[in-house]
Amino acid sequence: MHPSELPRNLPRSRTGWLVARCGAAVLLAAGCVPQAALAALPTVSAPSAGTGGTGLMGTLQGYLAMAGILVGLTLATAAFLVVGGGALGKFNEARQRGEWGDFAVTLIVGVVLIVAVVWLANQAATIL
Numbered sequence: 001m002h003p004s005e006l007p008r009n010l011p012r013s014r015t016g017w018l019v020a021r022c023g024a025a026v027l028l029a030a031g032c033v034p035q036a037a038l039a040a041l042p043t044v045s046a047p048s049a050g051t052g053g054t055g056l057m058g059t060l061q062g063y064l065a066m067a068g069i070l071v072g073l074t075l076a077t078a079a080f081l082v083v084g085g086g087a088l089g090k091f092n093e094a095r096q097r098g099e100w101g102d103f104a105v106t107l108i109v110g111v112v113l114i115v116a117v118v119w120l121a122n123q124a125a126t127i128l
Contacts, residue, residue: 079113080114
């Protein structure tokens, strides 16, 4: 919208100039003292998993081990969701058709699958 299209009875504000000048002063002051911003940074905490080595490589190995555990837990969660979705689908079919044998087989296989996934995730966590 062009300024000439604004209604003429609006008061013109001069605070925009003041805000711009104060903003420039704050940026200039912040740029003059960068040492104060970097004065007391915390140290990097050591990862709780991994080899526990020292230095950058040991820390990176620890964080990669933790990332591997996170991927394993994510896959276990996906397995829970897939088995639960399949069981709900079979339950819906069994309720409509009256064939409860397929639902029981799906439920038993799903429970065995979930137990195997949790066991494998625990084994992987101790290996990493």
